[in-house]
Amino acid sequence: MKIAVTGGAGFIGSAFIRQLLADGSDVEVLNLDKLTYAGNLENLASIQQDPRYRLLREDICDAPAVTRALDAFDPDAVVHFAAESHVDRSILSPAASIDTNVRGTFVLLEAIRARRKGRFVHVSTDEVYGSIEPPGRADESSPLHPSSPYSASKAASDLLALSYVMTFGLDVVVTRGANTYGPYQFPEKLVPLMIANALDGRPLPVYGDGRQVRDWVHVDDHCRAIRAVLAGGRAGAIYNVSADQPVANIDLVRRIIARLGADEALIRYVTDRPGHDRRYAIASDRLRTELGWRAVHSIEEGLAATIEWYRANTAWVERVKSGSYQEYYERNYGSRTSRSGPGQPDVALA
Ligand code: NAD
């Protein structure tokens, strides 16, 4: 089988390619990636010499380049990960999210429509449902209430992709995954940022009161879910991907601190993210009953292994934190007020 992967140098896309090739699948993979700040070829070092794999550095918004690439490779399926994936960046500068997530998805859909061949797996997010009041969980027919430019752009691209099933008869399936963690995640996201800062003895910036809840799934489980949907998902269907492991942010940060033997005094409560969703919670009964998927990793074991990975790969972390990361960090955190707890004075976030 020939699979074109977009965004395969990012966190989940690279895990997906590594997993596909490691399983000895009879597969050929083309990775279409623009290599933005989030794309890192080091994530693919273990497979870059594999004859079943090749990379094309392209922007998915470049329609002629996408058409050329798909025509030359002639894939049986396109698995679409490429995105501007970070909520905070989408708040600081929304344009890139709209370009890549909405227009880029449109370009891919048009290229596949012209080819009249191949399945399109659109990798989306539980953030499209917005904040869910406890004890509820969103299923695939729940209304969409995105709160950030990022989640709105993903919701828009989901609907666009599904419209191509109805209007043009394309073979599209959509996955909506929960918060994903594991090795090789860029340290702008909560888990790797807290691990990297704790390892350096730097402050741990917790937004608002830290009681927001996220539902954690290990990257390898997420990738197996996407593979199950690629192989057996119904055209036009949406599949939520959750391991049912909700944790409040502050509790997750405390687990990381405890595992690393770091100091809880590093925790700084900082100005909240605008439009911050309080709680994500999704039901993935459809994925389990129709496709037999189960999460293998518990958050306890998966988080411990992830922390060990970051501890063993400090050189990788230092390399991705060089360059534009420092500028981003200053932009996102520099103007936030910071305190060590309720009633405590504000101090600078060093
Ligand atoms: P990431 O930011 O780590 O990687 C994104 C990749 O896309 C990078 O390799 C980047 O170079 C590439 N890219 C960006 N713009 C591009 C463009 N215009 N053309 C070609 N390539 C481009 O993202 P991730 O965390 O691996 O997320 C992958 C997908 O999964 C995204 O669609 C995201 O919305 C979705 N998702 C992520 C999570 C999560 O917790 N990380 C959870 C659910 C769904």
Ligand code: DAU
């Ligand atoms: O739910 C799926 C989504 O999960 C994906 O679609 C996104 O691509 C992915 O980035 C992630 O979005 P979140 O906004 O939930 O992830 P992030 O790691 O940025 O933040 C997780 C939680 O931690 C969120 O409540 C905000 C909080 N947070 C985050 C950072 C970076 C902090 O308190 N401090 C921080 O410094």
